[in-house]
Amino acid sequence: MPDKPPARKVPTQRDVAAAAGVSTATVSYILSGRRDRTTPVTPETRARVLHAVERLGYRLNHSGRALRRRSTELVCVVYRMPDNPWVERLTEQVQQIGADSGYSMIALPLRDRQPDPPALRVLQERYVDGAVVANGTLVEADELARLAAGGLSVVVFHDDLEPDGFDVVDLAQRAALTELVAYLRRRGHSRIGYLAHDVELAAPDDAVQSLKYRSIAEAAAAAGAPLDPRLVVPGADQRDRAYRETQRLLAADNPPTALISASDRGAIDAIWAARDLGRSVPGDLAVAGIGNTSEGSAIRPGLTTVGLPRLDFTVPVTRLYERILAPERLPGRRMTQPWQLIVRESA
């Protein structure tokens, strides 16, 4: 097979240099804006070059620059689709904080249960300088260590991971979920239901993907009210399913008196489902969510939930760029940003 057929050649700095009658070095200095110590080019030269750029429609070739500079000026946020307010805020801050240093952001949305997706190529092949791995994303610890060893700057939101050339943000989710269960127990609930994410029930042994489920199950057992398997149902992913599953639970014999949903969204649907069946919340059914999204504070009754009190990732995101820009490899660091129990009216 012959070389990629050049339909129409894309102009390079060499073409710009030729058109402007200067060397490629001059073009590069002008375009990169890095004069370093040298005195600047004359305004006339600069104008000629910029004019040639315009006329030829020149666009920088990233691969050439990245190869030479040994950095891509690009970071990646890895998360599981669909996104959520948490991820939206994270990407926003990654964009904003990185913009000052000339960094752009791309996203790598993964899907359920892809253990080592080919998508990780983007991280493995130095396509980006750094990555933030969002909470609940399935990337192996070994792989993270290898990526870090390969020079990628990595910050991972994970509750059970040792820093190993990368940084870890511990959300202390288990402690907050344990507190929620203890709270429900104190309110007299012994039949607690759980509206799970599909992935939790598909891989109940996976410590990352089933963290919420496991934490709640363990806390319930420890608090003397083990979860009845019949009260653990899927449906937190989609509104209609959350609604239907809740109604099924309530219509069955021996229904739960309290229901925890893996998502605030599902919890709100559960409240709706209960009301439509004529049950009061929290009187007949206490409902709690997980995530502390803004919806939870707006509905009536206010949603009792567990999550971050404020969506502010300045510390870990700043750390990411600090790691990227550091002249030498930084040791792994652990940060903590604990989830909290937020009690409102629904439970």
Place this chain on the structure above:
Amino acid sequence: MPDKPPARKVPTQRDVAAAAGVSTATVSYILSGRRDRTTPVTPETRARVLHAVERLGYRLNHSGRALRRRSTELVCVVYRMPDNPWVERLTEQVQQIGADSGYSMIALPLRDRQPDPPALRVLQERYVDGAVVANGTLVEADELARLAAGGLSVVVFHDDLEPDGFDVVDLAQRAALTELVAYLRRRGHSRIGYLAHDVELAAPDDAVQSLKYRSIAEAAAAAGAPLDPRLVVPGADQRDRAYRETQRLLAADNPPTALISASDRGAIDAIWAARDLGRSVPGDLAVAGIGNTSEGSAIRPGLTTVGLPRLDFTVPVTRLYERILAPERLPGRRMTQPWQLIVRESA
């Protein structure tokens, strides 16, 4: 236990070649899997090389390969955050269909009202070979033409754009929205409210961002029932706001008899809000959504909405890869995948 920061040099193919006692050409042939016409390397050589790769922890450097190959084997999906089932399905198909040709996908989630975000660097500087620009994303027509002229393969979901070196998928949204308004008029509604996306009210003159609003307003005026400005409110973006705004509309003097929400999500919240005020749907308030998400078919009453009957983007996504892999530049093509009015019970 402090980490050991190994400021170690990242191994290259040269290192692998040295360790295995072969040339870099051999390493490259083995790793890229492209033997082309040449006969394959001996199993012994291959094993030695792979062993060296393993031992050194070698990882391909993408920039080197991309520079040489003049292609990145990467495509980008551009859309506005937050994502939605539509975008989720699109990314899924871009991933799946591209995998066969060795392509990976990255995402470029934009935010409201960024006219020419620095994020576009990813498209401009040849970070990727191709891009799909999702419906409602704010990228200028000029910029698209320039990107296409620069060799980027682009497929844009847009209803009012001429193909110009890139392909356009026309969803015919305006026609479907006009049909929805006509349908409501036939059912006797003359006071039609609109629950808008924030961005629509912020930039009502923007043809892309306010397409839904404008289409509905124009259709209503043409059908002899111009929208009352007091019945046009924001809130389709967030559940709690959709709920509150709907209740405000219903509590005010001269409330709407029909409400169209810019999102199915907002429409469902509107139904909830109406019920909580003791109004029946569609009796007291007809409610229609936009988007045809799966939630709409699951709730009671079923949601009348407008959108794609099926979430299948095989045709445009296949076209994207066809364009990328074509030996020469393909002319722009227009594709049509029309939205439809889906009548259920809510209106």
Place this chain on the structure above:
DNA sequence: CTGAAAGCGCTTACAG
């Protein structure tokens, strides 16, 4: 069957 060598498009230390 394998290796030496050119070159993709940039950047930058260095010479002029």
Place this chain on the structure above:
DNA sequence: CTGAAAGCGCTTACAG
């Protein structure tokens, strides 16, 4: 103030 030249890490036509 500007240019010639080396080299980043790959791939591949070509020679051996």
